[in-house]
Amino acid sequence: MAGLRRTTPAERQRITISFAGFNRPWAAWIADRLEQQGCDVALQRWDPATEIPLVEALSDLLLTEGRVLVILSDWYFQMGPRSTEEWNQALRAVVAPNQRRFAAVSVTSAALPPAVAAFGGAAELWGVGAREAHRRLSHLLGLAGRETDSSTTVGLRSGARFPYDQPRVWGGVPRRNIRFTGRETTLQTVYQRLSEADPGTAVVTLLGMSGVGKTQAAAEYVHRFGSAYDVVWWVPADTRGTLRQRLAELAPALGLTTGIEYGERLRAVRDALRRGDPYARWLLVLDGADDPGAIADLVPTGTGHVLITSQNREWGEHNTTLWEVPVYDRDESIAFVRRRARRISTTEADALAEALEDLPLALDQTAGALSDSPMPVTEYIELLRSGADIEMGLRVSTAFPMTYLTAFSIVLNRLRETEPAAVDLLRLCAWFAPGPVPLRLLRDVPSRDLPERLAHLIDNPLLWNAALSKLVQYSVIRPDDPGDGDGEGGGRHGQDGPVPDTETIHLHRLDHQGVRAGMSEADSETFSRVVRRALAAADPRRPDDTRLWSRYAELVPHLEASGALHSTHPETRRLVFNSLTYLYRSGEYRAGIQLAEAADAAWREVYGEDDPLLWELASQHTTLLRAVGEYSRTERMNREIIEKLGAVRGPKDLVVVRAHGGLAADLRGLGRYEEALLQDRRALELYQELVGEGDVRTLNTRNNIAVTLRLLGRYAEALELDRKTLEMRREVLRSRNPWTLSSELSCALDLRLLGRYEEALSLQERNVESHRLVLGPDNPRTLTTELNLALCQHRTGDRAGSRALLSRLLERTEAVLGEEAPLHLKVATDFSFVHRETGDLDQAREIGEFALNSYRRLLGDRHPYTIGAGANHALVLRVVGERREAQWLTERSLEEMTAVLGPDHPWTLGIALNTAVGRNLEDDLERAAELSRENVRRASAALGREHPLTLTCQLALASDLRGLRHRQEADQVEEAALNGLIASLGTHHTHTVAARSRSRVHWDFEPLLP
Template sequence: MQGSARVTPPQAEDRRITISHAGYNRAWAVWIADRLERYGWQVAFQRFDLPSGTPVHEALNDLLLVQGRILVVLSDWYFKLGPRTDQEWNEALRAVVAPNSARFRAVSVSTAPMPTASAAFGGTTELWGLGAREAERRLAQLVGVIEARDPALDTLSGARSPRFPMELPRVWGGVPRRNTRFTGRERLLQAIHDQVQGAEPGAGVVTLLGLSGVGKTQVAAEYVWRFSSAYDLVWWVPADQRGTLRQRLAELAPALDLTTGHEYGERLRAVGDALRRGDPHSRWLVVLDGADRPDTIDDLVPAGPGHVLITSQNREWGAYNNTHLLSVPVYDREESVAFVRRRAPRIGGQDANLLAEALGDLPLALDQTAGWLSDSTMTVQEYVGLLRDDEDIEAGLRVAVDFDVTYPTTFSIMLNKLREAVPEAVELLRLCAFFAPGAIPVQLLRDIPTEHLPEQLSGMMSDPLRWNTATNKLVQYSVIQWDPPNTDENPEAAGTIHLHRMVHKTVRSGMSEADREVFSRAVRRGLANADPAVPSDTRHWARYARIVPHLDASGALHSRHGEMHRLIANCLRYLYLAGEYTAGIQLAERTERAWREVYGDGHELLRELASQHATLLRATGEYARTERINRGLLQRLERENAGDALEVLRVLEGLGADLRGLGRYEEALEASERVLAGRVQMIGEEDFRTLNSRNNLAVTLRLLGRYKDALREDRRTLQVRREVLRARNSSTLSSETNHAIDLRLLGRYAEAQSVQEPNVEMQRVVMGPDHPQTLGAELNLALCLLRSGEREVANERLADLLERAERVLGEVSPATQRIAVCYAFVLRAHGRLDLARAIGERVVDRYRAALGPDHPYTIGTLANHALLLRAAGEREEALALNEQCLIRITEALGPDHPWRLGVALNLSADRNLAGDVESAADLSRDTARRAAAHRSLGRDHPLTLSCKVAHATDLRNLRQRADADRTEQEALSGLISSLGSQHVHTVSARARVRPFWDFEPQLT
């Protein structure tokens, strides 16, 4: 036969067919049903579950109750549910199926031998190992359709049809091998399927909750395999560490053929966008395995038309991402017995029940114990006796309240047997126990110098045969899971070992102190070898993400070795630069506790660590705390005459940043100038530390309103960074943003936008779309667009920015607050007063609580609130508030700071509206004069010209029309000259709309 088949549909009364299948073979049943429905059959499903107390012949008799034909999907899973012997099945098949053979048909989807009486089925065909076309042809013949040529019936048509079970989804990565011993969990698997399929787009998120060792990962893996035909993309990600999760999601980009560079920041953005759009695949499934810290990875959970499956021990997932929680309990006893008998066929039903009772029906313990008992001559009764009598094994961890035997006891007995058979496997396991539990990249094992490995392992690492023997035995006994390397996803990959938390804890607890030190030292050396030593290079961030999770478990924090100190410092620097502030703070605090234990107070390492800790804390807005840290360090250096001049400058630089955050800008300027001068003298102009100092000086100058001076320093820094660090370096990109901010604040809006637009695109590529530095660049671009008159675009961008910042950085982070302030005043300008008020008041409260009532940011956001009150018709309240703001901002920054001039501009309008025209004119005249004389504003700056427009209005209200016309004409000429005749500011001035000023917090 060539071509496709046209089939003659069965007669109406014969069109019903029921597919009986084991849950394990659901994908085959779904595909078969789809094919038969194309040929006119009415298909029903019956999942074949055979409880342990039900005779086989009764279950088969129940099948005969359905109407129409019965198609059985045969595999060893179908026959061994229960499990049952071949003899039981042969007797039942002869008694029930043989007399009704006309109603039965069967397809075999397994290579395992079937009971001999399977011939009782009216017809049987083999589908396993075939291609989709041949499988369909055989299926058509089996059910008795008449074949004929018909090109209109293409067997492979239909984009939404279930995939042929022998074919994997188009994109497939990281999924564990299917557990051919998986047993039970049918209702749970169906509940997962029903939940995600019935969810609205974006809400198809299910979290599997359960205690350690209960089998959450196995359930997730079985769901993937069982329902994979419904997806075009399946991606499995270890999610116990944020860095690992980011890395694995980024690796999805090339698998989707997305056009990106090598930086995973760009890849993350592209992957997130592709999943959200459902392009190129809308039927996707992402599994986040071991996600026990929702607060640290919630922002990375994919959104879109696909589905997300999470495994976790943390019930807090219920508050995130519209996720639906499903509990994974221990096995019920029937499942335990069935599993043990599949895992160890020599164990009978009674012994399986005895073992399940002793091990509390815990899947991990059952898996490991039954695995080695299957190879052992020990009886179950003897083993259970050991569990009761062995008092030499540490009590360890109880996995559940009703679990009588401790897990370490069960595991240690098995481990002793493994040591007798393959001692190298146990040594490898002991080495892995000094990495963190979860995913262990094999490359980190390869990075351990041979001379630091225990003798039994030194040869095995370079001998593929011995390596495979050891790992295969550990996999066989379910001690580890092994994912082979996928060079398509990651050319540098060497595979991954997955070590369960309970196994990890038990192995370590059973080792002597001497052995722990040997293995711990070996792992530390491997981590040190893996250190790229350049944490500022975004291309190395994926490698640091693999290292960071293992610092604690390896003992690196308590090590006295200089390599470990440098590694920790580099990891902290990476976490800061990558925007992982919370993880960095936690690592710094753990390191501080460890170093105090090792060295005591006052050691120079603690001083350097304190500076890094303060840098991370400062990024979260803890300015008062970081000032205390840095002042304490300076006092200690002076008191003890410790450290060199560069160390003093490092601490002083941190103090300058603290002072900027606290609003003490003159003090910060003094510190910044001192640090820059010292570094130029000691290490030269082009050293990266000097460039950082010049950058910080520019930040301070900008906060003081000295925009021209800031521009001069930023240009100088940008030029050297481009030459020394290159254009794609994160520091160079930061300098470009600062340059664009300076231009915008100087009123050079078109120039600023021309710099910021390509910079934002590059930031997204290099840093990632949700990195704090990228968010800051996008904020400046939104404000450039706003100042250029593209208000709707700016509004949309700010709304998206605020949502992302709150999701990634939290609602109270400094970056989020800056975005919220700007979004609130744009909302007010669009007339959305209620939302603007809610956001604005929330920001004011947070600034007041964090920085105090006299901080310029608190005063500035109150001035913005006064504008909202005026827009809402609460003019008296706005006037009173702005009067206070002017007094307080003058006290804080002096009479000529641009922020003070902006508040005065707004207050002059309030006074005018209140009828105090002369006072308004006096204030607007003084404000325009001060702005024109300002060293960074000058006569042609938009703020100066706005003050002139306001003053012209006040003069006109005083009936001084000649002066008003002259002042207005000067302002219009200046606006046309600097911004153009059609710019929004020019148009508003020509229409005699009184200008206003919005406070915008600056990066500190």
């Protein structure tokens, strides 16, 4: 290789070998060769985290001392979802400039990224013998001296075996799975625990549920670490007879002289393994050893290692280290699916992995079936979630020779014969939703509501714990918090094995499906009824109490799975309504909509199309839909309630009155504020008559009227009403109630819109802390308070603090609510003008255009929010130099906002201000001054002479008058505006400082949540 010099034996090279875990046999052999030639060698397995940029991960290799030898294979380049182009860019950026530090060998015939040429020529070791491979390696690294013998030797020799050479004794090992993925922690831990164990104690059991990949992990361990052994013997251990036979067959392979009897051969084998003669380095794999009691006495001891695969935790009682094989992590699942079915995209693989809960066997067979099928992945996932029979379409492989449900049914049949109580408990679990199952809820069901056989199980702690232990023992279920996370599981032990530390267990989706599929209709009704009663009994019945939300969060996932939506039991129906209330209050809008729609479909089926329950359900449904911005849909639904239910029950029915309030909220969302005010006042009159002034519903309606007044620009009236509502809520509901905190937020918002920024900031800071404490940091109402805090900071001059908080809010609102949620769009609109004011024009334009286009699509071109966002966009265009387009858009926005809200609304006045400034810049001074003079008059009347917007309009007028050379009048107008700003905001406020320097004035549109 060009540029390398030969070294002498006295010189010691420092070489770090970078390798994919799959190629560990090559890494071990190369390290052995180099060490025998006097090199200092370190092994570094290549598996960078997916979030680390590839260039950074490769650059980290240069932090080591000496040379870096990379073992090239398709596996090396498959670590993480990296594209070929990413690899090419990284190799050119890191390896090419540091070619003297890097060297490479290739151990594959697969095509590699073209930029591997950056290594300057890799030594080809694939397909050659040990001597030639050694020669090429030595030549690559410029090593001088005698080429050592690379052949393997017998007995205790510590040198690594050449990867193409099998151990001298090799029997029954499955072929290597070329799609094997991940499991690096499992394989490395097993190797470490076996290697570090004292002689005679090196036994590790790979434990896990059916289909989790225990056998595949054991097979990969054999192929990856097999070069460290002289004997590798794979034994099916499902029965004692099979194990005895396969162990006896090892005798002739070891060269032992014995008779033909199994017993004699078995004794000879166990004695040879114990003594390590003729081979001390041996590995015995007992696969499928699910009955420890029958075979534990046959497990050999001695100088070698034993690896067991099992579903049975009882191995923990037989001097073996347990290592729980988990399901794949998500990156492993995605990589595995994409190797199995190239047509499946990364996003689809992620969705499929989530639906199958990352279970390797299910992923393998499902991806295999989808690989050649035209069925969309999304359609398959829907079939899976609906409980459809999808087993017929699964594709088995040599690696997984039976479907998951078949494998699970074998375990279930075994339990049915030996542990019927455990099967009954499992059937109860199956009427909860898959995933976390709160078994303790079953203990609260009164015995009178239970069938006799289940009452005996649930009321008998010994029988209950024994059944639970059996399910955990056979890995059918697992504790939802399995121990300390080291893979060995957790739990205390009872007379029948381990008992979970918690009675919340985890049931995999496919196990859940398998249990339910095998139940009769009568059994299904019996077990589902018990679970429904358990859920209803656990209802705290106070969905507004934030302290109880964690209990509702536990119950809601199980409503549909348990059949609760089809139940006619009054307490179960009440649980559904309470759950919907909880989902709305806690901000889980999408989950609430999903539950409401499922309940609507079920209740129409059970009760008929005209049942009164459907009207009450529709009322809650509209509230949830409105929270995600579906105002047109909710307007239609509420008008239908008012018309149809009002005709039956009369206009004073409380559900009808609630619909009036809902309709007002719909109209606010649609920008029809005067209509909304009429509906709000209609609802208030009816509530005052029907339930009185102090009722929560009356207070909520007063709050809603203030919201509408605020949207109409009548900020002083809104503040007066919000303060009264706050006082009454504090008296009726107490100060920490979420509705009371909401009134505090409203008051702070009113104060800010009135220009009383310091008062608003002081109130909002306290309000944010209260919301975080009562509702949690990610509740939409808490996020709304933080948004108002950010805008208070911005108005008081803390631009850095405001920008930082808005940046966090933009990410959090999208994560919690989605990018089209009203709150997220409001944050985006506000963040855009903050970016513009701080000079980040690219971000201002990108975020602002996103908000503008979203409003156009969701609300239409004539909605005030769309018009206002367009006016903000015009300001960005003006700053970046597109002045003509900016002025055209501003003039159009003024015309449209005037048509929608009238000339005296603060939003219209703000756009008029921007329009006048734009005319001034275009030297249209007469029209600018005319508009500014009219704007000052209207703003003074609508907002008062001391409002910041009125004063800003005066500054614009002064600028226009100065341009017209009316300097005396301009100075008078400017002085009056400055005095007003000093009086209201102070001498050092950013608005005052900007006015003194005669900086260009403008107004930013800010959408208000309806």
